Amino acid sequence: MLSKKTQYAFHALIYLAENVDKGPILISEIASEKSISIKFLENILLELKNAGILGSKKGKGGGYYLMRTPKEIPLARIIRLLDGPIALLPCVSLNYYERCENCKDEAICGLHEVMSKVRDATLKLLENKSLKDILTRE
Amino acid sequence: MLSKKTQYAFHALIYLAENVDKGPILISEIASEKSISIKFLENILLELKNAGILGSKKGKGGGYYLMRTPKEIPLARIIRLLDGPIALLPCVSLNYYERCENCKDEAICGLHEVMSKVRDATLKLLENKSLKDILTRE
DNA sequence: AATTAGTCTATATTTTTTATAGACTTTATG
DNA sequence: CATAAAGTCTATAAAAAATATAGACTAATT
CATH class of the missing domain: 1.10.10.10 (Winged helix-like DNA-binding domain superfamily/Winged helix DNA-binding domain)
Known part of the structure; x- marks a missing residue:
């Protein structure tokens, strides 16, 4: 949330x-x-x-x-600024990466793989949608 | 996170x-x-x-x-159980829905629309991927 | 000079998350 | 049946994060 x-x-x-x-x-x-x-x-x-x-x-x-047009303000920017990481795990975060302590090798960690996909799917939307896209439509 | x-x-x-x-x-x-x-x-x-x-x-x-095979345990189940909502906003949560106070009409709220898409993209992965999918591959 | 309105630093409150304690119940087994 | 092993339950504590507030300060306008 x-x-x-x-x-x-x-x-x-x-x-x-x-x-x-x-x-x-x-x-x-x-x-x-x-x-x-x-x-x-x-x-x-x-x-x-x-x-x-x-x-x-x-x-x-x-x-x-x-300072910019709504079109130039991606939603991901706002979220990262005020909420921090968008990824579900530190080890799949692009901007706030932290190594996973419990797993030996990220390359073969299945959790890492799935959570990377979730991150990509989320970012695809949040980085491409901007303030302009959330203005009330009439 | x-x-x-x-x-x-x-x-x-x-x-x-x-x-x-x-x-x-x-x-x-x-x-x-x-x-x-x-x-x-x-x-x-x-x-x-x-x-x-x-x-x-x-x-x-x-x-x-x-109690079940790994294949039968969706990741979304675990997350909802221990973490609560998967959606980014209460007004787009399927399992923990709460009406948005600040917006008058969800149907024309652009934020609602984008966040619904994020939820759908996330759930598509987390509901279809199971414990089996995060086991270490060899 | 007076008023308006944002800035800065600090602190307070509340909620959530993370963690711990200890008495209790059930089960296996010698 | 006594003992030890291992999960259960209820409560509480500690730490961190989120949310909110206070008040003195600075800059701009008129």
């Missing part, structure tokens, strides 16, 4: 994408529209900013805005 | 499958062979037993054994 943090990030990003024309959006507006604790959301938006996904402006008329 | 509990369960099941000919296997043997805390492993094996996957025998010559 994705953490609340990641789920909130998706909802916030969707809101920002659906309101690009309004310029910078207040944290408090996103928080109340999406029913997220404002202080918790602050942290999340900051992380997204530090990762280069969002930009911000302080003072009156300030707020957060997308 | 799968929890340690689920990872330990896989390793224990693999060990049991690879030693079917030896009759019931001691918890302590699995624990030391796979470097798992014996008391923690106890709980895990009990859960697997209560779910009908393992059987056990008390007293001398006792231990745990598989």
